[in-house]
Amino acid sequence: MSRTAPDQGLDRVLDRTVLLGYSRLGYAIRRRRWAESDPRPGSLAGRTAVVTGGGSGLGEATVLGLARLGARVHVLVRSPERAAPAVARIERVLRVEGRTAELLTERCDVSDPAMIDAFAEDFCARDGGRTALDVLVHNAGVMPPERTESVEGHELSVATHVLGPIRLTEQLLPALRRSEHGARQVFVASGGMYTQPLPVDDPEFEQGTYQGAVAYARSKRMQVELAPILDRRWSPDRISTFVMHPGWADTPGLARSLPAFRTLSRPLLRPAEEGADTAVWLAATEPTPPSGTFWHDRRQRPTSYRSATRPGRGEAEALWSWAAAAAGLDGP
Ligand SMILES: NC(=O)c1ccc[n+]([C@@H]2O[C@H](COP(=O)([O-])OP(=O)(O)OC[C@H]3O[C@@H](n4cnc5c(N)ncnc54)[C@H](OP(=O)(O)O)[C@@H]3O)[C@@H](O)[C@H]2O)c1
Numbered sequence: 001m002s003r004t005a006p007d008q009g010l011d012r013v014l015d016r017t018v019l020l021g022y023s024r025l026g027y028a029i030r031r032r033r034w035a036e037s038d039p040r041p042g043s044l045a046g047r048t049a050v051v052t053g054g055g056s057g058l059g060e061a062t063v064l065g066l067a068r069l070g071a072r073v074h075v076l077v078r079s080p081e082r083a084a085p086a087v088a089r090i091e092r093v094l095r096v097e098g099r100t101a102e103l104l105t106e107r108c109d110v111s112d113p114a115m116i117d118a119f120a121e122d123f124c125a126r127d128g129g130r131t132a133l134d135v136l137v138h139n140a141g142v143m144p145p146e147r148t149e150s151v152e153g154h155e156l157s158v159a160t161h162v163l164g165p166i167r168l169t170e171q172l173l174p175a176l177r178r179s180e181h182g183a184r185q186v187f188v189a190s191g192g193m194y195t196q197p198l199p200v201d202d203p204e205f206e207q208g209t210y211q212g213a214v215a216y217a218r219s220k221r222m223q224v225e226l227a228p229i230l231d232r233r234w235s236p237d238r239i240s241t242f243v244m245h246p247g248w249a250d251t252p253g254l255a256r257s258l259p260a261f262r263t264l265s266r267p268l269l270r271p272a273e274e275g276a277d278t279a280v281w282l283a284a285t286e287p288t289p290p291s292g293t294f295w296h297d298r299r300q301r302p303t304s305y306r307s308a309t310r311p312g313r314g315e316a317e318a319l320w321s322w323a324a325a326a327a328g329l330d331g332p
Helices: 005-017 024-037 057-068 080-096 113-129 156-171 173-177 191-195 212-237 252-257 259-268 272-284 315-326
Strands: 048-052 072-077 103-107 135-138 183-188 239-244 293-296
Touching: 005 024, 024 272, 048 057, 057 072, 057 080, 057 135, 057 252, 057 272, 072 080, 080 103, 103 113, 113 156, 113 173, 135 156, 135 272, 156 173, 156 183, 156 212, 156 315, 173 183, 173 212, 183 212, 183 272, 191 212, 212 239, 212 252, 212 293, 212 315, 239 272, 252 259, 272 293
Parallel strands: 048 072, 048 135, 072 103, 135 183, 183 239, 239 293
Antiparallel strands: none
């Protein structure tokens, strides 16, 4: 869709004011201008998607959005029992809308390499080793109040948002390569990453007083800065890499992690479906948007607004060397 200069100017103002752009107001204003860019109905028919953390909040809304477009969706969760009400809600909505879609709930803690490997090995071997994966949404997220470590001893927000997703993609490569159309992976980051530089010297928050929101924002900054590197790694396999941020959405995770913020901003928070919109759009829109890029509300966004948060020369590559080793990849 072509955009006029006043459109782009308004969009930029919304983005810079944060309060407006990230809220339901920003979504409502932009939405009026992009209706014709909605993915074609049925655009994901016959395609398979995996959504991590699909048992609540934005993940649930992403599963619904992908299923509405016809995808078969594997809902990856730590606890199928906890996710059951969300999956039932999605199935109910699809039924009421007269759609049929296949949802499969699977157990996988994405901070645990052993569980990632077991899931990926099993997934890739299905259908006599012919299973293809077209869409992979790295949505699972945490904001631990105290410094917490994964089973492998990595700080939990980095393990969940960076190391696990990298390993999951790598282990799913056989299925991703089989995507007829070229697979797409989407990382769900956060606008909070704008506040933090890349923590090249202390990626696991071992120095200073741990603050969950800072650790969280740093790990989301890593997702954004690694996107071009991940694109270079996996574009030969015809995998496109996108990072997006959802704005502020009213989800169980937000209520748990930032209760005071939620109370104050509740009238402005987006419903989860609006927060998930760009992840679904990136998975389905044609032509495929440029890979290795950062998005919000269906538009590519700057990765930094201040020079203090922009990585210096070689810093993203240094972080990648660390991350590839910490994720257990064969080499960066
Ligand atoms: N809501 C917002 O305004 C907002 C803003 C910016 C970014 N985000 C990002 O959006 C994503 C979704 O967040 P949300 O707001 O929807 O929060 P949420 O309701 O807490 O959803 C997060 C989901 O991730 C799952 N999860 C956590 N750790 C996992 C792991 N190791 N393996 C598998 N699943 C795991 C959780 O499952 P359990 O039931 O097992 O805990 C939960 O279902 C996160 O990446 C978050 O950082 C949200």
